[in-house]
Amino acid sequence: MNGSRLDDFLALSRAHPWELAPFSESLPDGGQVQVWDTGVLCIEPAMPGNRDLVLSCGIHGNETAPIELCERLLNAILSGRLTCRQRLLFIFGNPAAMNLGVREVEENLNRLFSGAHARGERRNHERTRAARLEQYVSRFFRAREGAERLHYDLHTAIRPSAYEKFAIYPFTHGAPYSRRQLAFLSSAGVDTILLAHGPTTTFSYFSAHGFGAHAFTVELGKVMPFGQNDARRFAAMEQNLEQLIGDPDWQPPAFDLDQIRVFRVCQEIIKQSEQFCFHFSDGVANFSAFPAGTRLAEDGEQQWFAREPEEAVVFPNAGVTEGQRAALMVAATTLTADMLV
Template sequence: MSQTTNELATVNVLDWTLAGYNGEPVAESQQLLGKSISYAGGELYFPDYGIVIVEPSRPSDKDVVLSCAVHGDETAPIEIVRDMIHGIMRGELKPVQRTLFLIANPAAIAIGKRFVDMNMNRLFSGAHREGDSREHQRAAQLEQVITDFFAAAPAGERQRYHYDLHTAIRDSEFEKFAVYPFTHGAPYKKEQLTFLAECGVETILLNQAPTTTFSYYSVRTHGADAFTVELGKVRPFGENDRSKFAAAQNMFTRLICEHELNLPAFDENRTRVFDVCRTINRTVESFTLHFPDDVANFTAFEKGELLATDGDQEYLVEQSGERIIFPNAKVALGQRALLTVVEVPFANLQLV
């Protein structure tokens, strides 16, 4: 990668990503592809559109991936990542941790939709081999980029992190929450729960099976501490109340710019934990959810209430206090249309 002067520090990285990825001409004065920008303490590289690598000259002991726009209409995380990159480009932020920023689905951002052809968050851990859409191709590329990023780390004991940032289609009883991917029996980490609480994310959903999400890919393939982080509700660019995301952006900034975070002691009273009770898939065209479209994530239902019908199959609430999350009757056949969850006490969890 050729080094350039820092005149490129004024380029809007999101505009550059959208134009270049979608084949539009990019003026030479605005072209970041294959170039680098120096900051006090390291270099910022642009190997491909929407892929930005921070390499400190004397890296600390963390390798951090911050991804956004796996769904192209989730604008708040895109704004956070864009602004963090711009802060480094302008010399306002000086990372000491190796960092990989990913603007995952530029084609979907450009049309203001969740995806172009396929839900990209169902295409990782090799699921991209089953098709050839733009999302399939991009998911394969992103897996390789993360593999290369971790492989290029200096020798020695290092910590790997991946926070995949999202906003949800609908409101939530708990505005911010994170999905803790399946750990394959490994204990849950108090440090990570505390970090997320400091981000304003005080609700955790445990995933108890392998998935094809981006965060699970990094857990299983690279041994990273990784999470799908839901920061609020989907809104158009310019309509996000950035004050609601300030704590998260501050903590992600501190994560990459400080050698040690010195987090407060773990306090289980700060966090509510939910476990998946059931996964309900859509298998027929006539799949129906039996509650209004505006019902919020984590809404509780009473035992015996009808949640969904899938052809002749009825799904009733099996226990009082069962809550719904991620309902979407329009998913492709065979995909998850609804999860139900129940709260679990910390006494039931293995923690380190």
């Protein structure tokens, strides 16, 4: 699509970081590419399969590997190398934060969904963006009934991880977990699953709870600057997504439950004040485990201790604002056949 405004959609989005007027173009195969806003692009194939797929990245602006991965997939479709056979919504979440090379400009976008953007007095660009992204996902999924709805929200973590690639399975309110989705993640190299324990204000929970989508927050490795990611480390996910986009009949390979590691949340550590501190080192990797009784953190009078024999820490961040989660504590668990569908 030479000479098109879509030649470099990410650059166009970054040049208009908070807003971009909608436009659309045709694909050579008869499909439509609709730009809905900055970083938001919907592909309507001429003959779509039965899956409606949302691929989001850059919800945190400095998480470059997923942004580069989505850009490669988009360019493969626009150039005709990959035929898009599913309705597909690309979301490059926070172009302004990408421009600054930071996780967020004013507020963590991935804590602003399911209406959280409208709670409290604060108003900022990220809150407006969260409200709009909710509308776009709603418009995309509500365009038809009966399709399988999927949303993979791709991230990289700030710190190293004992298990490099992991996914958070949003709280299902008691509904069974999807064996096919676990097979998809496992064959994409994501072999560690963290089962959320309650409703949250993340993007993936918004799609799962609001639209019955199979939705996941997927952590693909560690944050690196643009251009310094090794695409080979993400090749399995990229290939799986290409299959999903290009072949309506594709299924992930057969899968056995012992191919994945599963954790459940056992406690959340919420920062209360500026006195908050952890009792482990700043550089600790995600999924580092502590024996029961280990003092984990304190905040004035309050202290947190490991309660389970092997309690592991995920996403520790003492720098969050007061009232926000400073860490998740998790323990290994097993999924049994009766918990799956």
